[in-house]
Amino acid sequence: MNIAIIGTGNVGGALATNWSKKGHNINLGVQDVNNFKGQDLLKNENTRVYSIRDAVEKSEVILIATPPTAIFNILEQMGDVSGKTIIDATNAVMKSPEPYKTVYHALVDKTNTEVVKCFNTTGYENMLNPIYNGEAIDMFMAGDSEKAKAIALQLSTDAGFGSCIDFGKSDKVELLEKFALSWINLAIMQGHGRNMAFKVVRR
Ligand SMILES: NC(=O)c1ccc[n+]([C@@H]2O[C@H](COP(=O)([O-])OP(=O)(O)OC[C@H]3O[C@@H](n4cnc5c(N)ncnc54)[C@H](OP(=O)(O)O)[C@@H]3O)[C@@H](O)[C@H]2O)c1
Numbered sequence: 001m002n003i004a005i006i007g008t009g010n011v012g013g014a015l016a017t018n019w020s021k022k023g024h025n026i027n028l029g030v031q032d033v034n035n036f037k038g039q040d041l042l043k044n045e046n047t048r049v050y051s052i053r054d055a056v057e058k059s060e061v062i063l064i065a066t067p068p069t070a071i072f073n074i075l076e077q078m079g080d081v082s083g084k085t086i087i088d089a090t091n092a093v094m095k096s097p098e099p100y101k102t103v104y105h106a107l108v109d110k111t112n113t114e115v116v117k118c119f120n121t122t123g124y125e126n127m128l129n130p131i132y133n134g135e136a137i138d139m140f141m142a143g144d145s146e147k148a149k150a151i152a153l154q155l156s157t158d159a160g161f162g163s164c165i166d167f168g169k170s171d172k173v174e175l176l177e178k179f180a181l182s183w184i185n186l187a188i189m190q191g192h193g194r195n196m197a198f199k200v201v202r203r
Contacts, residue, residue: 001155004029004055006074007065008038010124011089015063015159017128020044022158029055029062052077061085061151063119064103068092071103081113085148087155089119091180104143104173116141116148117173118156118164121180123187123194127159130197136162137197140179142172165200 002025005012016026016038026044029052030036041047049055056062056078066074068090090103100106107115118141119127130137139161141152149166156164167176186192 001025001061001151002027002059003155004052004059004062005065006052006055006062006078007070007089008036008041009065011119011127012063012065013038013041014124014127015065015089015119015155016041016047017044018159019155020046024158025059027055027058029053053079056081056084059084061087061155063087063089064107065089065119067095068097068103069095071097071106075106075110081111083113085114085116085145085151086111087119087148087152088115088117091120091177093177093181093184102173102177104170108144108170114145114148114151116143116145116152117176118142118152119159121176122183122197125194126197130160130162132197132199135199136160137199138162139164140167140176141165142167142169142176144170162199 004027005016006029008028020026026047028049033049086107088104092102097103097106104117121140139156141164153164187194
């Protein structure tokens with residue numbers, strides 16, 4: 001796939017790295033092509049840097065991994081996104097993109113395309129390496145677009161996650177952000193450290 005990465009920091013960088021290893025074409029979409037976080041990503045295979053508009057134009061999938069409030073600025077620069085899939089990996093932990101509760105809701109309202117919430121529920125270290133004691137941890141997704149969910153599932157597998165469990169439709173997007181907060185609570189506030197993760201087990 002041709003994937004635009006908007007937000008080339010911790011999360012965008014980890015996913016861009018693993019997806020490039022799987023042979024995807026990575027188009028970093030940045031504000032300043034000469035000065036952006038994650039410049040070392042250009043050492044990865046199949047990875048190039050563009051303006052946000054050009055990265056989006058060259059891609060069928062767009063990952064948003066920026067502070068949530070940046071979404072309005074990004075929407076102005078993305079250009080035509082019809083027919084493309086947008087993956088929202090943000091968490092409105094500190095500040096929501098008002099008047100919307102989440103970036104997912106802003107994207108659904110402001111674009112006419114496929115949107116999914118995914119890659120927001122665990123720390124970026126787990127996105128770079130989702131393997132614990134030889135077993136892959138799980139990813140989670142939510143939203144109304146089945147097409148976007150199928151792409152998120154494929155990209156979750158390509159990033160090394162065991163499964164991408166469907167949390168439900170758009171009414172579960174905020175719950176998925178609360179689930180991310182649960183990870184943040186355990187890892188940081190309760191002091192378990194960032195090398196911990198969730199896995200669904202069944203019998
Ligand atoms: N850190 C985690 O473990 C984690 C886990 C799950 C979800 N998340 C969520 O993922 C998002 C990113 O977190 P992060 O830790 O990866 O952040 P980060 O390392 O600080 O990176 C943020 C990125 O956003 C870019 N950015 C900021 N404003 C922008 C704008 N207006 N247009 C385009 N790009 C812009 C920055 O670009 P410049 O370098 O050009 O400023 C930078 O590349 C947040 O919403 C966070 O809640 C984080």
